[in-house]
Amino acid sequence: MRRFKMQLGAVVLLLTVCLGSISSFAADKMETYPLTSMEQLKLSNAVAKPMAYKGRDAIQVKLGPGPYGGPDRNTFAYLPGVDFHNGVIEVDVVGALAAEAGQDARGFVGIAFRIAPDLSKCEGIYLRPTNGRANDQVRRNHSTQYFAFPDYTFARFRKESPEKYESYVDLVPGEWTKMRIEVEGERARLYVHGAEQPVLLVNDLKLGKDARGSIGLWVDSGTEGYFSNLRITYKD
Numbered sequence: 112m113r114r115f116k117m118q119l120g121a122v123v124l125l126l127t128v129c130l131g132s133i134s135s136f137a138a139d140k141m142e143t144y145p146l147t148s149m150e151q152l153k154l155s156n157a158v159a160k161p162m163a164y165k166g167r168d169a170i171q172v173k174l175g176p177g178p179y180g181g182p183d184r185n186t187f188a189y190l191p192g193v194d195f196h197n198g199v200i201e202v203d204v205v206g207a208l209a210a211e212a213g214q215d216a217r218g219f220v221g222i223a224f225r226i227a228p229d230l231s232k233c234e235g236i237y238l239r240p241t242n243g244r245a246n247d248q249v250r251r252n253h254s255t256q257y258f259a260f261p262d263y264t265f266a267r268f269r270k271e272s273p274e275k276y277e278s279y280v281d282l283v284p285g286e287w288t289k290m291r292i293e294v295e296g297e298r299a300r301l302y303v304h305g306a307e308q309p310v311l312l313v314n315d316l317k318l319g320k321d322a323r324g325s326i327g328l329w330v331d332s333g334t335e336g337y338f339s340n341l342r343i344t345y346k347d
Contacts, residue, residue, distance in 0.1 A: 120122045125272075135180075139190065139198070139344055142342045142343045145168070145339070145341075146328075146339050146341055147168040149160050149161060151190055152188045153189050153193065154187075155185045155187055155230050156184065156186055157186050158175045159172045162316075165205070165285075165286075165287060167339050168339070169337045169338055170188065170339075173209065175303040182219075182301040182332065183235070183256075183264040183331070184288075184331075186331060187212070187223050187328055189327035190326055190327070192325075193324075194323055196321075196322075197295045197296065197345070197346040198293075199291065200222055201289070201292075201341070202290050202293070202328075202342045204290055204337065205286065205289075205337035206238055206240040206334055207240075207337070212333030213332070213333055216241075216249065216332060219239060219330060219333075220334055221256075221329050222233055222235060222259075222290065222327070223329040224325075224327075225324045231261070232259075232260060232322075235256070235258050235329050236292055236299065236311065237256055237258075238256075238288065239256065239282075240283065243279075243283065254280045255301060256276060256277045257279050258275040259318055265292045282303075287337075288304070289303075297314065297316045297320045298312075298313065298314050298316065299311075300313075329339075
């Protein structure tokens with residue numbers, strides 16, 4: 112009898128833990144944006160429009176006219192009603208070279224997050240699709256990138272912390288690619304193509320663990336960026 116009670120107690124404890132986890136998961140808030148219109152989007156140094164691309168409806172984003180003072184800036188279409196701190200951002204993207212792209216263009220496309228209300232600060236993770244299958248190993252090693260506007264550009268990271276904020280992942284320019292970014296406190300993880308393991312680890316997000324704000328569809332020079340099926344899961 113005593114053994115039975117001990118086994119029953121263990122089962123009850125296990126169920127309590129499981130139910131607690133389910134309740135916690137169910138409490139997470141999720142929002143989806145099909146990205147088929149400009150209705151919920153505003154622009155920062157960018158132009159955007161809805162259009163079909165390779166079999167699906169999407170939002171095309173390009174840089175707007177004017178100088179921006181260098182790369183890794185607040186160049187995006189963003190969701191002003193979003194207040195994101197910790198959670199998961201999932202989106203399908205295409206980074207295609209624009210007709211006017213220069214020789215340094217890479218099809219830069221990704222997500223900006225924790226965008227300040229005045230757009231003066233944000234963080235982002237993006238892809239360089241033309242690097243994914245380049246015949247140069249160094250270029251391949253620069254297929255993904257983290258930045259924090261306005262102080263931490265890829266150039267600064269590459270000079271002060273070589274290889275730490277970039278990584279390789281197989282990419283095909285002009286093709287749909289699935290991105291998943293998990294953010295918690297000062298950490299971010301990038302997953303690509305639905306892989307179980309992250310391709311980029313950032314353990315010291317430069318805006319700090321308390322930063323929060325909007326989410327943007329980010330591009331840089333020489334890029335026609337396409338975005339579809341945005342999903343945001345809020346963990347707090």
